[in-house]
Amino acid sequence: VVYSGNIEDLFGVLRRAGYKATRARRAVIEFLAETPGHATAPEIVAAVGVRAAGVGRASVYRTLELLTQLGLVQVSSMGGSIPTYVFAPSGHHHHLVCTGCGKTIEFEECVLGELEQRLADTFGFRIESHLMEVFGRCPDCQPTSK
C-alpha cells in the first residue's frame, strides 16, 4: 500500500518512477483522490479545467494513462461503451452496478487473495491489481411481479 490519505505520497510514487510532479498531473490526481466514484475522461477534463485553469485536454488523457500504468487508477467500462476511471491506489477495486438505472455501489470485500496466488502459480504472472464488476438489478429496478 502506497497511499494512506496524504496526497504527497502519490507524487512520491510518480517521482520514484521517474516522472515529474507537474501542475497538470497534480490537478488530475487531486481530483481523482477526492472523487469517491467513477468519472469519464471528459468529466475529468471539465473538473480539472475548473480546478486548474489552463490545463489541456491532452495532458489529462496522458495523465490518466500514466496513472493507470502506475496502478493508481483503474479503468472500467461499466458495461457500456464509455470508459470510466476510479482512483484505486490499493490496486483493487470492486463494484456493483444496476443494469436498470446504472446506480453504482462500491464495496471493499475481496475474495481474490487465494485465487491470485493460484493464477500466479499457474500462469507465471506477477499479479499487480484487479477489478471486479458485478451486475444486477437494484431493489428499485426489479420487476415488481411477485
Add this chain to the structure above:
Amino acid sequence: VVYSGNIEDLFGVLRRAGYKATRARRAVIEFLAETPGHATAPEIVAAVGVRAAGVGRASVYRTLELLTQLGLVQVSSMGGSIPTYVFAPSGHHHHLVCTGCGKTIEFEECVLGELEQRLADTFGFRIESHLMEVFGRCPDCQPTSK
C-alpha cells in the same frame, strides 16, 4: 445456463425477449460465438462485413448493446480506453491481462459464488453477471533483475 454449443439457443433467447432474429444479429452473434477472445467494436464491424456483406456499422453497435443487455456479452476495457466485447452467455467472465504486452488469458475458475449471495443480501440486488479482470506481468514481461 442458456447456451451449450448450439447457436440456435441464442436466437431463442432473442425471440423470448421479443426481438427478431435478423441477418445482422445473426452475423454478430455467430462471430462472437466463434471468437474465443475479445474484440473491439470496429473489429467486429469488419469481421461481420466479411461474414455478411452489407451489414451496417450501426446495426453492429445496436446489436452489441442488445446482447450486452441480454447478458450474452460482456464489455471490458482491458485497462485501456477502447472497450472490448467477449461472448459470455454464462453470465460471467474472467481474465488475466499482462500490463506489459497486453497478452490475455481467460480462466474459468470463479470465486464469486458466496460473495454474490452476500452482495444480494446486503444491497438487495438481484445479481445477474460479473466480470473479473486481473492485471499483472506475464513471464516474458517481468523485470529480469534478480
Add this chain to the structure above:
DNA sequence: GTATATGCAAAAAGTTTGCACAGTA
C-alpha cells in the same frame, strides 16, 4: 541547463442518430 511535459489545435478514431426502406413474425 536539460530532458521531460505541456497546451494548443488539428486530425483521427469511434459512436450515435435520423430516416426511408426492407424483412420478420
Add this chain to the structure above:
DNA sequence: TACTGTGCAAACTTTTTGCATATAC
C-alpha cells in the same frame, strides 16, 4: 400486414498526435 429492425450517411463525441514552448528537477 404491422411493426421491428436495417443500412446509409451525416453529425457528434471522444481520443490521439505533432510541435513549439514552458517547467521541474
